[in-house]
Amino acid sequence: MDSNVREVFDLVARWIHLIAGIMWVGNSMLFNWLDRNLEKVEGRRKEHIGRIWMLHSGAFYDVEKTMLAPGEMPKVLHWFKWQSYTTWMSGIALLFIVYYMGDGSFLVNSGGPVSPDLAKDLGIGILVGSVIFYDLVWRFIGKTMERQAQVISLAALVGLVWACTHVFNGRAAFIHVGAVLGTCMAGNVFLHIMPSQRELVKATEEGREQDMSLSLRAKQRSIHNNYMTFPLLFIMLSNHFPSTYGHKYSWLVLLTMMLTGALVRHILNVRFTFKAWIPALATTITGGLIALIYFMGIRGGSSGGGGPVEKVAFSRVQIVIKERCMPCHSEHPTDNVYTQAPKGVMFDTPAQIKAYADQIKVQAVVSKAMPQGNKTNITEGERDLLGKWILGGANIE
């Protein structure tokens, strides 16, 4: 596909994904918060669960949570499902636009452990397999043995992160873990939460007891979704931070940040009944940050650190940039896919190269995100050279 057309699809899918995702997550947070702040009102009918008053946009909202007696079903009842389906569909579209259309250079680096074609098959296999695995574990084991199902799921998640970061390049690895989480979440809505809600409406209309097993399972899945949101949002953001996915121990970085996100979510969930939630939250966030700083400190690779700084002639840097970067990053790219400089990043003049020095370090020295898929076969020695030049002040004289 023409890279300009792809760019447009990418942008539109991303925009939709963001909007729908904000609506889905925002909605679920609001209801979660509502549930935890309901007040019981004495003297109400027996179906009454709780009531809450809120202030928004210039008026008061009086919301009551209740069950309904047969025949009380209102004409217009609002359900919330399209936000989650739209988020999922746009996310999958984005996954295909960015990683699967084209030559697979976004999935793996050349010279990596698997070929681009195999990586495409593995990516889809891992996605589908993980989601089915999760659903089966919770259908059959989680029903009665919740602890065991939790241990199995968490162990599988660690395995998934490890496998993805060892098969794909960093960015693709992170986003595939995200795609698994997102698909599990949308699957929970589609396969468990919506059927339970349909059953509730039907049972109410027919004036019978609701099938509690459905609603218990839906509750369980909805708690899972709640815990998956923060880790998943981190994954979405991480794609803008090559220092995370490009890290030597990227799998540990990802697991640490996911754990921090889930813990923060947990503390926010229990804060209405857990007195010490503020210190707990502060400790968790500080711990996560310290871990992140620690990881960034030991990122290893060829950052040019240690030892005396060797002076590197700019002419040598220019040759590396010309051969390894400018096929794409130039006003007139020669690459077969990128007919326009990606992200508008161009290295045609010394001044441009200098202006991008920090980013060159992040993209091509610290993380190995660039060259894209290492299509231009940059060597470790050349990365080292770039690192040393930048460390020495990125002089272009």
Ligand code: HEC
């Ligand atoms: C095969 C084409 C190709 C080559 C070669 C290439 N890049 Fe890139 N570069 C890309 C693409 C594609 C993007 C946009 C990635 C994205 O969508 O996040 C990009 C983005 C960038 C960015 C901007 C990152 C951002 O998110 O703003 C920098 C900086 C960069 N490349 C540096 C380099 C350097 C330095 C080299 C050489 C060592 C290099 N690139 C070689 C394709 C290439």
